[in-house]
Amino acid sequence: MPSAFPHPAADRARYDRATAHLDAPFAVCDLEAFDANAADLVRRAGGKPLRVASKSVRCRALLERALAREGFHGVMAFTLAEAVWLARGGLADVLVGYPSADRAGYAELAADPKLAAAVTVMVDDPAQLAWIDAARGGGTQEIRVCLELDTSLRLLGGRLRFGARRSPLHSPGQLADVARAVLRRPGFRLVGVMAYEGHVAGVGDRVPGRPLRSAGVRVMQHAARRELAERRAAAVRAVRAVAPDLEFVNGGGTGSVQHTAAEDAVTEVAAGSGLLMPRLFDHYTSFGGRPAALFALPVARRPGFGAVTVLGGGYPASGAPGADRLPVPWLPEGLRYDPAEGAGEVQTPLLGPPADDLLIGDRVWFRHAKSGELAERFDALHLIEGDRVVSTAPTYRGEGHTFL
Known part of the structure; x- marks a missing residue:
């Protein structure tokens, strides 16, 4: 999908450099x-x-x-x-x-x-x-x-x-x-x-x-x-x-x-939510923000031209069911879900021209629809400054708590 934010390619390169030592799936906070x-x-x-x-x-x-x-x-x-x-x-x-x-x-x-x-x-x-x-x-x-x-x-x-x-x-x-x-x-x-x-x-x-x-x-x-x-x-x-x-x-x-x-x-x-800016908060006329929380999924398959499959991805948000409750493939820009499959529990096919440039093990960066619910899927957030991870912080789940 086209980005409403100024430097998506630079952000992707920065996040990839910062987390090169990590194996996806994982989540980060910028x-x-x-x-x-x-x-x-x-x-x-x-x-x-x-x-x-x-x-x-x-x-x-x-x-x-x-x-x-x-x-x-x-x-x-x-x-x-x-x-x-x-x-x-x-x-x-x-x-x-x-x-x-x-x-x-x-x-x-x-x-x-x-x-x-x-x-x-x-x-x-x-x-x-x-x-x-x-x-x-x-x-x-x-x-x-x-x-x-x-x-x-x-x-x-x-x-x-x-x-x-x-x-x-x-x-x-x-x-x-x-x-x-x-x-x-x-x-x-x-x-x-x-x-x-x-x-x-x-x-x-x-x-x-x-x-x-x-x-x-x-x-x-x-x-x-x-x-x-x-x-x-x-x-x-x-x-x-x-x-x-x-x-x-x-x-x-x-x-x-x-x-x-x-x-x-x-x-x-x-x-x-305004601290982390999930995708549901992109569409306001009165304010804007920068996406701060993302998760990375690894490319595990290349099933054909214009298609890759990433590991995991089925992390829907609460609320009335609909496409707006799904995470959005964010970086690289231009990837979309296969409408016949959507976001899968174990694997998620993604379509679009950028798929042909992705190799096995490359990351696709996603944004969750709702802010804190991302933390229910990951034990930790890797905290990024510039192009490096400066620390890793446990989520509630990582501290052994799932309150709901």
Whole structure:
């Protein structure tokens, strides 16, 4: 496929030189691209702190690299078990981005004052509070709680809906009611509100070859941002009337950083995918980035003219099934999947003129569709600066953890 990035041939040569001593398959992170992406996220946040979404990274060395930069503060974890692990490793501010039914995790949290001070759990239903109470055992530590506001745009009386099905709390009044439920229940402290607008932050508005769809996405997102800014502000006012000591209001994601940060009600913005720039984040009009995470597969067969077969490759991303969930053959440019086979678990045929220049053992470089899910396939990321590998960092998987 044609590249939207300036020096693909030079990048390929650089990556090949840096990893010449490695046998593919393997994964890499280009630290220069990672740092450039981090700097751009900070610029877009306009002075508001960025909370790193660990789901999109899943490598402690890279989480720590981001957090060491001015402008980043705190982590948004995707499971309670992960949050406990990160906090035990020294992180002092971990927000669990999703409600949990992890009884062992809650018991551990309630029994340890340091963990309880470092970890905030997500709630959007009073029944979850009862679950946590039942799970805490003899633990007496106060549990820090964040409420999630549903951000979906609802039109035509709710018959038309844009946005993920997450929290049931859509109105300011509903959020305030659950805030009161938290305050009435001993052993809990309400500290935050979160509202993730995935239909803005995670949906590209420049769909290749689809100008009408792209225009439609932009119209929807403009309306969604305007509606949510008003409702989020009202919801925060309603919760602060109940809990005036609220510590943070979290919103946004990679695709909406500058828009979310501009809202007075928001105190911090979440982002993770923008650090590594997977392929799903190529198609935005408001920002760009450099691909930082790639994986290399070796050419194992040459089945005919204009075709090679690489080892592995069947690494689809989560979400509604479709071609956009597959990794993309990135370097050399011009390779494509065989439509009859796609990306295979053990082998993947690739077609296109560049195939005739590839020899057995040569690398084809791919980009994953979604950011952190690449780390579920590889034990380590080889960290590249310039044309050399400067270190190798274990992924969560490499440290023996697959939290989901």
